[in-house]
Amino acid sequence: MDANAVAQYLQDHSDFFEQHAELFSTLKVPHPHEGRAIPLAERQVLALRERVRGMELRVAELVRNAAENEHIADNLQRWSRALLKEASARKLPDVLTTGLADIFSVPDVALRVWGLPVKTDGAGDTPVWQGSVTDDVRSFTNSLMSPYCGPNAGFEAATWLERTVGSIALIPLRVGLSPQAFGLLVLASPDPDRFSPSMGTAFLARIGEVASASLSRLLAD
Incomplete structure (x- = not known):
């Protein structure tokens, strides 16, 4: 079996790791940054942490943009009000x-x-x-x-x-x-x-x- 066949098999058999739970502690995969082998479960935790970190950065960016937009909207309202008040x-x-x-x-x-x-x-x-x-x-x-x-x-x-x-x-x-x-x-x-x-x-x-x-x-x- 080649890599694609293995990947397809795992997709088709979502209960594989439930039936072979011991693989989480025994199967080793490369660490994404340190060049060493780590258990599959640890690799999944790292992947989830990176995903959460990316989501946190995205949320922080959205909050910052929202604050900037609110500031611009407030300024636009002040400017428009001054124009409306001028007789x-x-x-x-x-x-x-x-x-x-x-x-x-x-x-x-x-x-x-x-x-x-x-x-x-x-x-x-x-x-x-x-x-x-x-x-x-x-x-x-x-x-x-x-x-x-x-x-x-x-x-x-x-x-x-x-x-x-x-x-x-x-x-x-x-x-x-x-x-x-x-x-x-x-x-x-x-x-x-x-x-x-x-x-x-x-x-x-x-x-x-x-x-x-x-x-x-x-x-x-």
């Missing part, structure tokens, strides 16, 4: 960017909104968020069907920030399912690993949805 649509851009920087500890945040009547901020100056935007930026933003997250590949939007940008997240702002964006939200950091492609964009998409819904008030203002 003035013209103040929303500042509330939005300041909240992202403070609540989510984002080093650099920039915002541009276009297609609006130019209004001053009360001091005679055009707000930064309503500054000029090139056709290239608008075209690029329209092409973003989901947020970009990764290294700064020479994006023009990175020049809106004062510091050198190592990694960046670019979030298009749209009303509903419109193919035309009305703005671009930029999150950035000097750290090249802060916004990495491996992060995924689901949370950034939620940020974009809340920001778009909030800033859409400017279109009707």
Whole structure:
């Protein structure tokens, strides 16, 4: 009999070790780590311990992820609440960017909104968020069907920030399912690993949805 036949026999005869219980103490198998022979029963115990250890690590990872998700959800609620409390649509851009920087500890945040009547901020100056935007930026933003997250590949939007940008997240702002964006939200950091492609964009998409819904008030203002 070859090894496969033996394995098949044991599968077909699950009561084999009940009928030959002495094998548990007499049959020797290789230790998985130490290179010595140990009883079959001890080998089974080691296998179960390793499986339990793996399950404990997995549970710990799930608990850690749950705590992180809860923290993110709490921050998102705080940020959304601040936007809902702001009565003035013209103040929303500042509330939005300041909240992202403070609540989510984002080093650099920039915002541009276009297609609006130019209004001053009360001091005679055009707000930064309503500054000029090139056709290239608008075209690029329209092409973003989901947020970009990764290294700064020479994006023009990175020049809106004062510091050198190592990694960046670019979030298009749209009303509903419109193919035309009305703005671009930029999150950035000097750290090249802060916004990495491996992060995924689901949370950034939620940020974009809340920001778009909030800033859409400017279109009707």
